[in-house]
Amino acid sequence: MSWEYLLGVMKPMLEGAQTTIFLFLLAIIVSVPLGFGVTLLMKSRFKPxxxxxxxxxxxxxxTPLMLQLLFFCFGLPLLPGVGEYLVFDRFTAAALAFILNYGAYFAEIFRGGLLSIDKxxxxxxxxxxxxxxxxxxxVVIPQMIRVVLPATANxxxxxxxxxxxxxxVAVPELLHYAQAAVNRDFRLTPFLIAGIxxxxxxxxxxxxxxxxxxxxTFE
Incomplete structure (x- = not known):
């Protein structure tokens, strides 16, 4: 196995990693405040x-995140009446699914953090x-952050x-390029690089x- 081969495999995989990192940052930046907002709504006195x-x-x-991804990528355009207005490119649809999914999980994390604050x-x-x-x-948010940090990190x-x-959903990212290299070269090396x-x-x-x-902890 030559360095030329490794560099040739890594170049597209690193490009795919950029998509991976971008989706992660987008999902975190949007889903965390979304989750906190949903937490406040869950505690609202307005029942609806x-x-x-x-x-x-x-x-x-x-519901599984995979199902949500498939729904947002392929199901939204099939909705009667409004489907034609809900046609997004694959990355946008996938990002929406990730944001809504993780927003719900963060909402539960933050709800637990708020419940831990003594009345x-x-x-x-x-x-x-x-x-x-x-x-x-x-008072509340600084104490809540201490409580929810481990769960948020996880x-x-x-x-x-x-x-x-x-x-x-056929969005080119890190694993996509790793799988393409494995199929082309019949080697496990791309999977190992992806894992690293x-x-x-x-x-x-x-x-x-x-x-x-x-x-x-020290504040």
């Missing part, structure tokens, strides 16, 4: 809003004259691995979240 939020979380967590914290904030907004931003690592599902790239990505995420945990 709370019911919609709970139903969304139940459906997205109760006495809210009462103490009221005694100090803090508004609801100040209580949420200065979910983020799962997300970077789940991006491989793009292969099933995934391990490096998860290592970066692990180190990032460990630094965050240390920061919030």
């Amino acid at each position: 809003l709370a019911w919609i939020a709970h139903t969304y979380v139940y459906v997205m967590r109760g 006495g914290q809210h009462e103490a904030a009221q005694v100090l004259g803090l508004s609801k907004w100040q209580t949420m931003t200065k 979910e983020s690592i799962t997300l970077i691995k789940d991006t491989a599902l793009l292969y099933a 790239i995934y391990l490096l990505l998860t290592m970066v995420l692990t180190l990032f979240f460990k630094s965050l945990e240390k920061r919030y």
Whole structure:
């Protein structure tokens, strides 16, 4: 096995890794605030809003991500009446599925974090004259972050691995190019390289979240 072969295989795989990383960043940036917003809606006193939020979380967590990917990529255009307005390119449709799926999981993580905050914290904030907004931003959210960081880190690592599902809807990403190289050359080397790239990505995420945990532990 020559260096020329390795470099020739790695070049398209690294290009595919760019798609993997882009989808991951897009999904994280959008799904985290979406999840927090859904968490607040789940606690809403307006029952219809709370019911919609709970139903969304139940459906997205109760069905496979693969099924959701297939639905958004191939099912949306088939919806009667509105399907013609819901035709997206494969990456956009897949990104929408990832965002909605992980938004639901983050909503549950954040809900657990909020439930861990003692009610006495809210009462103490009221005694100090803090508004609801100040209580949420200065008291509740900082404590919630400490609680949810480990689960958020775990979910983020799962997300970077789940991006491989793009292969099933024909979006060229890391695994797509690895599989193409294996089929062409009848060698396992591309799979090994893909595994190393995934391990490096998860290592970066692990180190990032460990630094965050240390920061919030010592604050």
